[in-house]
Amino acid sequence: MEWLERMNRAIDYIEANLTGEIELSGVARTACCSTYQFQRMFSFITDVTLAEYIRRRRLTLAALELRHGGVAKVIDVALKYGYESPVSFARAFHAMHGITPAMARQDGIALKAYPRLSFLITIKGAEAMNYRIETKESFEVFGIEGIFRTDGGGESPQTPAKLWEQSHANGDVKQLEARAGDLPSFVSQLLLPVQAVCSYRKTGPDTFPYMLCAFKDEGSDTDGYTTVTIPAHTWAIFPSEPHPWDQFGETIENLYRRFYTEWLPTTGYEQVDGVEFEMYGTKDGLNYIELWFAVRKV
Structure with missing residues (x-):
């Protein structure tokens, strides 16, 4: 359906720009709606704000890069995913993963991953919706x-x-x-x-x-x-x-x-x-x- 296609195009736009600046107005244009309208739809559908989804995706990719990216410096990974300093990056990283960025390189360390979203129609209960x-x-x-x-x-x-x-x-x-x-x-x-x-x-x-x-x-x-x-x-x-x-x-x-x-x-x-x-x-x-x-x- 066209509505689902628009929402998934917006996710494509977000995913393509996780290492750069994501303009909310650009996301909304991709979905053919206003910024306010898109953010409301997104939060009601997903139970998470758009800003929080972007934060989670960036920190998921940052953890993967630290774990498997070899010699990538923490400061470089921080800057790549939109953090202005290693301190702010370490604080956000610890809040999500429960460890410091440097610890992500250790074998056997537990990390969290938030996969990209896809919008689908699902079959729910048969409760009538009056309108x-x-x-x-x-x-x-x-x-x-x-x-x-x-x-x-x-x-x-x-x-x-x-x-x-x-x-x-x-x-x-x-x-x-x-x-x-x-x-x-x-x-x-x-x-x-x-x-x-x-x-x-x-x-x-x-x-x-x-x-x-x-x-x-x-x-x-x-x-x-x-x-x-x-x-x-x-x-x-x-x-x-x-x-x-x-x-x-x-x-x-x-x-x-x-x-x-x-x-x-x-x-x-x-x-x-x-x-x-x-x-x-x-x-x-x-x-x-x-x-x-x-x-x-x-």
């Missing part, structure tokens, strides 16, 4: 926008989760709720006034936008907020079962994981520029989530 496909005309949202780096760095707040935490603590979420107006008729009336939208515009090769948002209508007060027009899209919408608050993290992560690992590779759809909504609501006195992914048929 619906809906086409929506263009609409507007407004709210509190943050621009985040894909590596989590930069100025505070550094992640969307921290933006939520900060905005709840200082009353910004309550204020946005008061400015929101009514929910539009094309969304579930189970939803709360404030939602979140991600990757709705281009911000740079290694950044993405994330907004705590409300739908704009005639009764909305948007003064002081960022307003964004969401173009007409076809949306794949994945609702959760009602759940208590202490199961929120597990529930939303499971929805994302199943979208990337079960639905997207097998349905003939692809995600459009990574655009997605996290819709929050209440149902039967419990929490409720809908994930909206902009998609198109391929």
